[in-house]
Amino acid sequence: MNEWDKIIGQENAKAVLQSAAANDHTSHAYILDGETGSGKKSLAGLFAKTLQCEEGGTVPCGKCTSCIQAESRNHPDIIYVTGQKEGTIGVDDVRDRVVNDAWIRPYSGRYKIYIVDQADTMTVQAQNALLKTLEEPPAYVVLMLLTNNALKLLPTIVSRSMTVRLHALDDKAVYNYLKKELGLNSERAEVITALSRGNIGRARALSENEEFWRLKEEALRLVKNAQSLPVADLLLAVKDLKEKKEDIEEFFNMLTLWYRDALMVKTTGDRERISFREETAAVCETAGKKSYEQLNRLILRIEDTRKKLRENVSFDIVMELLLLEIKGQENKLQ
Numbered sequence: 001m002n003e004w005d006k007i008i009g010q011e012n013a014k015a016v017l018q019s020a021a022a023n024d025h026t027s028h029a030y031i032l033d034g035e036t037g038s039g040k041k042s043l044a045g046l047f048a049k050t051l052q053c054e055e056g057g058t059v060p061c062g063k064c065t066s067c068i069q070a071e072s073r074n075h076p077d078i079i080y081v082t083g084q085k086e087g088t089i090g091v092d093d094v095r096d097r098v099v100n101d102a103w104i105r106p107y108s109g110r111y112k113i114y115i116v117d118q119a120d121t122m123t124v125q126a127q128n129a130l131l132k133t134l135e136e137p138p139a140y141v142v143l144m145l146l147t148n149n150a151l152k153l154l155p156t157i158v159s160r161s162m163t164v165r166l167h168a169l170d171d172k173a174v175y176n177y178l179k180k181e182l183g184l185n186s187e188r189a190e191v192i193t194a195l196s197r198g199n200i201g202r203a204r205a206l207s208e209n210e211e212f213w214r215l216k217e218e219a220l221r222l223v224k225n226a227q228s229l230p231v232a233d234l235l236l237a238v239k240d241l242k243e244k245k246e247d248i249e250e251f252f253n254m255l256t257l258w259y260r261d262a263l264m265v266k267t268t269g270d271r272e273r274i275s276f277r278e279e280t281a282a283v284c285e286t287a288g289k290k291s292y293e294q295l296n297r298l299i300l301r302i303e304d305t306r307k308k309l310r311e312n313v314s315f316d317i318v319m320e321l322l323l324l325e326i327k328g329q330e331n332k333l334q
C-alpha cells in the first residue's frame with residue numbers, strides 16, 4: 001500500500017494532485033476545501049512530499065533525504081505558514097513567510113511549497129498581500145491554501161487557484177477504517193461511524209477519546225432508565241455532566257443518535273440499521289414507549305439545549321429540563 005492509498009477516500013482530490021505530480025504540471029495555487037477533519041493537511045503534506053521527492057514520480061520513495069525531511073516537517077522548501085497571533089494570519093505573517101520569501105530560490109528541492117492551514121483566517125490585507133505572489137509567481141512556487149470555508153477567501157484569490165474539494169466519505173469506508181486500521185470492535189465502530197458522518201478525522205479523534213466512551217455510558221444509562229430514575233438522581237447526573245462540559249456536545253450527539261435510531265425503527269421496522277447494535281432491544285423499547293411526536297420533540301429539544309448552552313443559558317437549568325423531558329415529566333416544572 002503506498003502513501004496515497006493510505007489516505008481513505010478522497011479519490012477525486014488524490015487523482016487531481018497525483019496527476020499534477022506525474023506530469024510535473026502543477027498549478028501555482030491550490031485551494032483544498034473541505035470540513036475540519038476531512039484530510040486536507042494529510043493531502044497537502046503528501047502532495048508536497050511527492051513533488052519534492054528526489055526520485056520524482058507520483059509516489060514519494062520515502063527513503064531519500066527530501067522524503068525524510070518532509071516526513072519530519074524539516075524540509076527547507078516546504079513551508080508551513082501560521083499566524084503569530086492565534087486564530088488569525090495577518091499581513092505581516094504573509095509578507096514575511098510567503099511574499100518576501102518566494103523570491104528566494106528553493107534551497108534543495110525543485111519547488112518551494114507553502115502550506116497555509118486555515119487559510120480563511122487570513123485577514124483581507126493578508127490575502128491582498130498574497131495576491132502579489134499569485135499574480136506573478138516564480139515558476140517553482142506552489143501555494144496550498146487549506147480551508148473549511150472557501151467563501152472567506154477573496155474571489156481574486158479563488159480565481160487564480162485550482163480548487164480541490166474534499167468530500168464526506170461513505171459510512172462503509174469509515175467503518176472499515178475503524179475496524180481494520182484502528183482495530184475497534186464492531187460496537188464502537190458502529191457508533192463512531194454514525195457520529196462522524198463521513199469525516200475521517202473526527203472518527204479518529206472519537207476513537208481515541210476515552211471520555212467519549214464514559215459519556216456514552218452515561219447517555220445510555222439516562223435514556224434507558226430515565227423513566228424509573230428519581231428526579232434527585234437526574235439532578236445528580238446534571239452535576240456530573242457539568243464537570244464534563246467540554247465534551248458535552250458528544251453527550252448530545254449520543255442522545256440524538258439514540259432517538260434517531262428509535263425513530264428509524266418505529267418508521268421502518270428495520271433493526272439492522274440501528275447504530276447502537278448492542279442495544280437493539282433497548283432502542284426498540286424506546287421506540288415502543290414513545291410516540292413519533294415525542295421522539296421528534298426530544299430530538300428538537302436536544303438541539304435547542306445545545307443552542308441555549310452556546311448562548312450561555314445556565315447549564316443546570318437547561319440540562320434539568322432536558323433530562324426531565326427524557327424522563328417524560330417535562331410538564332412538572334412548567
Ligand SMILES: [Zn+2]
Nearest residue numbers: 053061064067
Ligand atoms: Zn523520496
